[in-house]
Amino acid sequence: MKEKHTINTITSFLEQRAPLSSQESYDNSGLIVGDPSNAVQGVLLSLDCTEAVVDEAIEMGANLIIAHHPIVFKGIKKLNGKNYVERTVIKAIKNDIAIYAIHTNLDNYRFGVNQEIGKRIGLENLNILSPAKNALKKLIVFCPEDDTLNLSKALFEAGAGNIGEYDECSFETEGLGGFRPNEAANPAIGKSGHRETVREHKIEVIVSAHELPRVLAAMHRAHPYEEVAHDILPLENKNHYEGAGMIGKLPAPMDATAFLKHIKKEFNSQVIRHTPLLKDTIQHVAFCGGAGSFLLEAAKAHDADIYITGDFKYHEFFDAENDIVIADIGHYESEQFTPNLLLSILKKNFINFAFHLSKVNTNPINYF
Ligand SMILES: [Zn+2]
Numbered sequence: 001m002k003e004k005h006t007i008n009t010i011t012s013f014l015e016q017r018a019p020l021s022s023q024e025s026y027d028n029s030g031l032i033v034g035d036p037s038n039a040v041q042g043v044l045l046s047l048d049c050t051e052a053v054v055d056e057a058i059e060m061g062a063n064l065i066i067a068h069h070p071i072v073f074k075g076i077k078k079l080n081g082k083n084y085v086e087r088t089v090i091k092a093i094k095n096d097i098a099i100y101a102i103h104t105n106l107d108n109y110r111f112g113v114n115q116e117i118g119k120r121i122g123l124e125n126l127n128i129l130s131p132a133k134n135a136l137k138k139l140i141v142f143c144p145e146d147d148t149l150n151l152s153k154a155l156f157e158a159g160a161g162n163i164g165e166y167d168e169c170s171f172e173t174e175g176l177g178g179f180r181p182n183e184a185a186n187p188a189i190g191k192s193g194h195r196e197t198v199r200e201h202k203i204e205v206i207v208s209a210h211e212l213p214r215v216l217a218a219m220h221r222a223h224p225y226e227e228v229a230h231d232i233l234p235l236e237n238k239n240h241y242e243g244a245g246m247i248g249k250l251p252a253p254m255d256a257t258a259f260l261k262h263i264k265k266e267f268n269s270q271v272i273r274h275t276p277l278l279k280d281t282i283q284h285v286a287f288c289g290g291a292g293s294f295l296l297e298a299a300k301a302h303d304a305d306i307y308i309t310g311d312f313k314y315h316e317f318f319d320a321e322n323d324i325v326i327a328d329i330g331h332y333e334s335e336q337f338t339p340n341l342l343l344s345i346l347k348k349n350f351i352n353f354a355f356h357l358s359k360v361n362t363n364p365i366n367y368f
Contacts, residue, residue, distance in 0.1 A: 005353065006039055007100070011100055014066075018102060022105045028073050032100065033089055033092045034064070038063070042355075043356065044066070045339035045342045046357075047335055047339060047358075051088050052362070053360050055091075062354070067101055068102060068335060071101070076089075107244060108132060108242050115341075118287065121266065122250060124251055128241065129286055131240045135242055135243075136206055137209055138207070140231040141202075141223070142201070145198075148201040152168075156170075158217070159211035161205045162206070172203055173202045177199075180193070187226070208239065244292075245287065245298060247286040248287075252283070254282050260327065267333045267336070275317055278324075285306055286299035286304035289310070293309065293312050293313070305324070310335075312326055330365065
């Protein structure tokens, strides 16, 4: 039997991995066109959403386009078809086709755009190049001894206590909690007007900022007290499992020219624009899908031999300063496998559902 899903079911699944709150401030990821409660007949996956991609969706009977780049990026004040953005949106609305974008939140996802690129380069030991700041919180909650296990379980299930390859991470200390309920209180332990002392545990867990609302809701549900004593602390620690760009290592050093040939073939680049090759071999490779010049200093700080990305400008190439090799393989080329990545993520959960990879080459750049 064919599965039935709404737009919301599919996009929520993606957002559990790449939450909208992890997108950059300038971005416009999310449902751009469409009603989230609509049933989905089929999904078309593409890097860009253009009129040609909307036509392709119409032809194959897919009513949800999931694209990496948001078709609406800046604000729209009029909608009269004067440019390709407006025409694409108008065509989608007229044909009842929804458009969803998963952009920098997929870039910042640990198993997102860059992990896919790293795999295709053939790198091992992949790590985030620029880990996310202000993305972690510490939650400290106090509860009666007997409820500690139950409360911890609820916190973990809601997403607290994850550090890299470890889950259910917490720290507990014992102590005495004291309180005096007033006349209006309805205390789980003790009675109004009397000071109570209870053996309590203090539970400390790390929580990703995106998960905090869910974790707090779970905490309040599972805690026996009507007033839950808890602290939420911002952390200076970076989240090493979320952020921009990646760095990895080739299993063995590779001849520098042979490495460029390998990249050119793997990413089907017509041309690689690069600064002088500084060493004979390459092993440590930093990279970022799309326009990644903002991560050059991070790539240098990690002692990468080469930094692979797209959209470097003439003057930015000078910034290599003989510290690193910059290799621009093209924006489209670097991110072209993102629809395949989305397909593999979605297929794991929606097994018998109609997902299609777009056959439209949306790269606006030709090489002559
Ligand atoms: Zn891009």
